[in-house]
Amino acid sequence: MELDDRSKVIVDDLLSNPSVSSKDLEKKYDLTRRQLGYSINKINDWLKDSNLPAIERTRQGHFIIDQTVFTNLASELPKVLPADMNILSENQRVYMIVMMILSNEELSLFHFTSELAVSKNTILSDLKRAQEFVSDYNLTIRYSRRSGYLIEGKEFNIRKLLTNVISKLLDMKNGSDWIYKLANIQEYEITEINNRIDNVEKKLTIQFTDEKVAMMPFTLILVLERIKKGHIIDPFYIQYEELSDTKEYLATEEILYDLKDIPMEERMFITLYLLTANVYWSESLTEEAIPNLKQAIDDMLRLFEKRAIIFIQDREQLLNKLLLHVKPAYYRIKYHLNDVNDIQLTVSKEFMELHHLVQKSTEPLEELIGEKIPESETTYLTMLIGGWLTKQGESIQEKVKAIVVCPKGVSVSRLMFSELRELFPEFVFLDSLSVREFVNYKLDYDIVFSPVFLETDNRLYIASSFLEREEKIRLRKQVMLDFHGYIPSDINVDDLITIIKNNADIEDEQQLTKDLYRYIHRDDTAQVKNQRNDLPAASLDELIIPENITLKRSVSSWEEAIRIAANPLVESGHIKNDYVEAIISYYDKDPYIVIGPNIAIPHAAPDEGVNDVAMSLLRLEKGVIFTEDYSINLIVIIAAVDKQKHLKALMQLMKLAGSDEDRNAMIYADSREEIFKIINKYSV
CATH class of the missing domain: 3.40.50.2300 (Response regulator)
Structure with missing residues (x-):
């Protein structure tokens, strides 16, 4: 019997290194335990046909090989077993099949079996896995007798798939050789595109990462080949004005200088591809193309410093480092190309909490881009910031x-x-x-x-x-x-001043004494500030004004109470009806909106219909039943636009809720004015 290629390579490895374990082989050749077992059985059948003892496997996953096997196969191995044989995993075959379909026409099963040297059944199984893979891009693999195997779907999604597959293949051993072969690319074509990329780097005064330089020629050649065949990208939401003013657009023109029939949409796509490429170095870091990008990164760092209780040293250097990454990330995220980058990074245990704080600090970037920052991008930001903190000797773990x-x-x-x-x-x-x-x-x-x-x-x-x-x-x-x-x-301020004097020069001792005293004895009930614009947060009497107070004897249900309580805010335009319906939908989900005896604060998320921060109050003489446990007389509708603007008023409301006397006085009040007087007491 004849050994298959996988079994040949495994027996060669076993004879060259008898101490290798099952786990070593599984990891080295990307095999499952079952696949390895299947190959060992085939090897033993082959040895049996040659009248040689079988290879035994211990429970610990080690191999016992009889000396006669070494003696008899020593001279035969060089002829039978090619030393550079490369076993392909199932995933690698899937990437190859996709590459063949994307770059060739009229393909049949025969083309796959002969190119990948596996059986027809294996290819049929791989095609099913390939379909699962491309479906993540909303694409479908279809076969017809006339055209063979095709990948169908939006061309924009096909380009994303193509870029990702090139990246996957280049990660393989001899990956570039495989792409040359599978896509029928000639070496002179790569040389020509590489020369053009060199010119691009000089024109942009930048240096792309090695990974991107390896990918670019293959990507550009295959994209241009698809354009030639009539696979033109659908018009999509790339903003011409945003991209045509960039240096990358000029670089695209440099690459395509002798190709006159490339549609504008394709020129925009190639520009976008250059804009999303990671950069290793740049001579100048301007933000002409993306106004306020550096400011957004700086704001993100300040939020992070506040949350992590850390002061970042050499801030400008870190800002420039982050700008190199965030500029291409901006276009990847905005135009939904982040899976093209396909960063498979995981955060180490050491950086888990740091990663969490970075994620919570990306709001300024999200506002600028208009999209949520994907996990892959925040992971990279965490690695950059974490590395910088390690360099300056800081660690979240120590806090x-x-x-x-x-x-x-x-x-x-x-x-x-x-x-x-x-x-x-x-x-x-x-x-x-x-x-x-x-x-x-x-x-x-x-x-x-x-x-x-x-x-x-x-x-x-x-x-x-x-x-x-x-x-x-x-x-x-x-x-x-x-x-x-x-x-x-x-802590004694005078003692602190003495310590500081011994270790530093003090320019204004009197002012330093005042500042230290004010900080140590600060009033923690001081006015809450809006984090974003530093304006004072609204007081309770500024939000629950008399016009927002409704007095009723009773209502028939909790839902009716919500609608009546919210009505003043709907009429004044502070909230939409959608917000009222959202509050009602949370009836069963949040029993903890009851903040004291007879008082509740129903609310929903800001994005469910809040136009501006506001509060309104419904007073019921006869309480309405909320769940089975509570009878509610005071219902305060809270409409919050962010996490800060309503906090001061909420603190004052919580204090009011803790007073039995004032709470009961509101329940039995005869007018809005009486209730508003009580509210005024807590609005200081």
């Missing part, structure tokens, strides 16, 4: 990491998170979570703050959802004493 677990709904949870972060500015606060989210939380943390008892191996501090000044002082003292062995309020 105290805290989470807040609150069962009382999104707004109350955010309020608690915000207050605790202000109270402990030296801690990294990772998340505010519901109890259910906490049960499955994966990140490492040191402290949990929660108003309820939780099962945890870490330190748990029970804290009210709304922290009064006295509780804040007590909590801070307790936590700092536990973690650092001192109580912060005992």
